[in-house]
Amino acid sequence: xxxxxxxxxxxxxxxxxxxxxxxxxxxxxxxxxxxxxxxxxxxxxxxxxxxxxxxxxxxxxxxxxxxxxxxxxxxxxxxxxxxxxxxxxxxxxxxxxxxxxxxxxxxxxxxxxxxxxxxxxxxxxxxxxxxxxxxxxxxxxxxxxxxxxxxxxxxxxxxxxxxxxxxxxxxxxxxxxxxxxxxxxxxxxxxxxxxxxxxxxxxxxxxxxxxxxxxxxxxxxxxxxxxxxxxxxxxxxxxxxxxxxxxxxxxxxxxxxxxxxxxxxxxxxxxxxxxxxxxxxxxxxxxxxxxxxxxxxxxxxxxxxxxxxxxxxxxxxxxxxxxxxxxxxxxxxxxxxxxxxxxxxxxxxxxxxxxxxxxxxxxxxxxxxxxxxxxxxxxxxxxxxxxxxxxxxxxxxxxxxxxxxxxxxxxxxxxxxxxxxxxxxxxxxxxxxxxxxxxxxxxxxxxxxxxxxxxxxxxxxxxxxxx
Numbered sequence: 001x002x003x004x005x006x007x008x009x010x011x012x013x014x015x016x017x018x019x020x021x022x023x024x025x026x027x028x029x030x031x032x033x034x035x036x037x038x039x040x041x042x043x044x045x046x047x048x049x050x051x052x053x054x055x056x057x058x059x060x061x062x063x064x065x066x067x068x069x070x071x072x073x074x075x076x077x078x079x080x081x082x083x084x085x086x087x088x089x090x091x092x093x094x095x096x097x098x099x100x101x102x103x104x105x106x107x108x109x110x111x112x113x114x115x116x117x118x119x120x121x122x123x124x125x126x127x128x129x130x131x132x133x134x135x136x137x138x139x140x141x142x143x144x145x146x147x148x149x150x151x152x153x154x155x156x157x158x159x160x161x162x163x164x165x166x167x168x169x170x171x172x173x174x175x176x177x178x179x180x181x182x183x184x185x186x187x188x189x190x191x192x193x194x195x196x197x198x199x200x201x202x203x204x205x206x207x208x209x210x211x212x213x214x215x216x217x218x219x220x221x222x223x224x225x226x227x228x229x230x231x232x233x234x235x236x237x238x239x240x241x242x243x244x245x246x247x248x249x250x251x252x253x254x255x256x257x258x259x260x261x262x263x264x265x266x267x268x269x270x271x272x273x274x275x276x277x278x279x280x281x282x283x284x285x286x287x288x289x290x291x292x293x294x295x296x297x298x299x300x301x302x303x304x305x306x307x308x309x310x311x312x313x314x315x316x317x318x319x320x321x322x323x324x325x326x327x328x329x330x331x332x333x334x335x336x337x338x339x340x341x342x343x344x345x346x347x348x349x350x351x352x353x354x355x356x357x358x359x360x361x362x363x364x365x366x367x368x369x370x371x372x373x374x375x376x377x378x379x380x381x382x383x384x385x386x387x388x389x390x391x392x393x394x395x396x397x398x399x400x401x402x403x404x405x406x407x408x409x410x411x412x413x414x415x416x417x418x419x420x421x422x423x424x425x426x427x428x429x430x431x432x433x434x435x436x437x438x439x440x441x442x443x444x445x446x447x448x449x450x451x452x453x454x455x456x457x458x459x460x461x462x463x464x465x466x467x
Contacts, residue, residue, distance in 0.1 A: 018079035019071045025083035026067055030060045033090030036332055040098045043333030058117070059090055062124045069131045074446035078379060081445070084372045085438045088365070088423035089120050089431065094332075095352055096345050096426050102338035112345055112426045119428035123435030130439035137444050141387045144197030151190040152233070154183035155250070159240045182429035184246040185420075188402075189437055191250065192394035195257045200386050203261040228274075230254045244289065245417030249401050251275055256397045257390060296415040314343050318351035318410050322362075329358030345426040347418055350410045365424070366407070373400045376441050382448035392444045395437050 034056040041049035049055075063086050070077055097113035134140075140147075158174055174181050199206070230251060237247045255271030284290070294308065295301070299315035301308055321337040324330065335355040340348045354362045376396025383389045399422060406421045408414035420427040422434045 019067070019075060022070070022079035022082060023067055025079065026063050026086060029083040029087035030056070030063050030090065032087060033059065033094050036091060036094045037097070039331075040094060040101075040333040043331060044098070044101055055093075055117075058121075059086075059093075062121060066124055066127055066131075069128050070442060073131045074442050076449040076451075077442040077446040078375050078449070080375050081372060081438050081442055084368050084375075085423060085435065088368055089123075089435075091353075091365075092349070092421075092424035092426075092431075093117055093120065095349060095356075095424070098333055098356075099338050099345050099352060101333075115428065116426055116431070119431050120435075122428070123432040126432055127435040127439040130436055130443065134440065134443050137388055137391060137440065137447065138385060140193050140391070141197045141200070144194055147190045147193040147197070151187045151194060154187040154190065155233075155237055155246065157183055180428075182427065184249075185427075185429040185433035186436075187246075188249060188253065188398045189395070189433060189440070191253065192257075192391060192398060195254055196387055196390035196394055199257055199261040199390055206258065206267075207262040207264055244292065244415060245402075245405050245419035248275070248405055248417065249398065249419070252401050253394060253398050256401075257394050260393050261390060292415045292417075296409075296412065299412055314340050314348060315409075315412060315416060318348045319412055321348075321351040321355040322411065325355040325358045325362075327359045329354075329356050329361055332356050346420055347406070347416065347425070348410055349421055349425045350407060353424075366403075369399070369403045369422075372438075373397075373403075375445075379441055379445040379448055383444055384448060388444050388447065392441060395441050399434070399437065 034052065037052050037055055038048055041047060041052065063082075066082060066086075070082060093113055093116050096116050100111040100113050174183060233250070237250065251271070252275070255267060255275075258267045258271075259265070291311075295312050295315055299319060302311040302313040303316060317337075317340045321335065321340065325335070329335075333356070335352065337344050337348070337352040337355045340351060344352050350362065350365075353365060357364075373396045376392055376399065380389045380392035380396065383392055402419060402422055405414070405417050406419050406425075409416035409419075420430040423431060
């Protein structure tokens with residue numbers, strides 16, 4: 001039944017406040033990584049890790065502060081997103097620490113868990129900042145074209161910095177001394193702001209079709225302009241920065257949001273044809289991309305008697321790690337995925353999880369990502385404004401596309417891209433940007449689920465009919 005408050009009635013629409021549910025799930029999301037941390041210590045050293053208490057208190061404090069801020073500034077937000085992000089982040093830190101402990105066996109396997117903890121704290125700090133200062137997500141619509149400019153600057157900036165030998169030809173970092181940042185991780189959020197604002201205004205024109213061919217509505221020639229521009233920009237990123245992952249994410253995100261805005265399957269068809277055509281053209285002219293495609297076609301070539309130039313062992317090692325894990329895995333701390341070297345903590349951390357947790361554990365991780373994306377899409381469905389709907393779809397799709405690109409590369413489904421697994425993998429820019437992404441989704445969710453206030457029914461003497 002609706003509740004009365006003065007002369008107004010609170011509508012029953014919108015979900016109830018689920019903050020206590022979120023708190024209970026957060027307790028589980030903190031305890032599980034602590035138990036995993038203890039398990040690694042017992043498996044590798046036959047004793048509990050010395051830093052287990054500090055790690056548990058630190059993760060618990062950060063999660064509690066984030067929860068209290070959500071309770072205060074987004075009380076009707078989705079109760080699952082924060083616990084899922086906390087659990088993935090915590091498990092990632094544990095696996096990175098586990099691989100650090102094997103670092104003495106390989107010189108390139110430098111310690112990274114401490115840095116990952118620092119970046120996780122910074123990411124949650126940014127999460128808190130979004131909670132406090134972003135009063136209404138619709139404010140971002142005012143900066144549609146400014147967002148486009150900022151995103152292009154972020155995407156183009158790494159091309160002006162030299163690539164290091166250990167970057168394998170990719171120019172996706174800005175490095176200044178020991179400090180480095182990957183601006184493409186932040187560009188995906190800024191680009192989503194632009195796409196949502198632009199498509200909200202232009203979706204009617206883009207939905208028009210001039211003719212029907214084989215069951216598909218073909219868009220008008222002048223409406224192909226935006227998708228052609230985005231396609232060319234993604235190709236430029238691929239050519240000048242040798243960055244397969246960002247290029248795919250950039251173009252794929254736009255096509256998905258374009259389809260959601262216009263409901264025209266023809267855009268999906270054109271998007272797929274243009275992306276495949278562009279990738280083939282670049283692969284035949286760019287040596288770095290060609291090497292990655294060759295490694296995908298023959299991941300075991302590096303182990304042959306005469307390995308081809310530029311071949312890498314990492315894909316083959318990842319497949320062997322996944323295969324040796326079987327269904328239940330070797331157990332945390334008892335695998336050998338550290339042989340993949342530094343990439344075991346970044347690009348190939350899924351291979352590390354697959355070996356030690358097996359197919360069962362890997363499927364559980366994928367289900368966590370699927371649930372996080374599903375809650376984002378559910379937020380889009382519930383959003384009451386068109387900008388919020390498109391914005392939430394874009395953010396959830398960016399997460400889904402990134403997970404697909406990384407998982408596909410590690411398992412050999414698609415060529416390796418060099419992107420990092422959200423929350424799990426080593427990478428400061430990635431973890432900070434993804435915490436901001438979750439915070440924005442929570443703000444949209446709070447606006448969508450918040451009970452609306454409607455005028456009370458008219459009564460006798462207020463213009464309504466007398467009973």
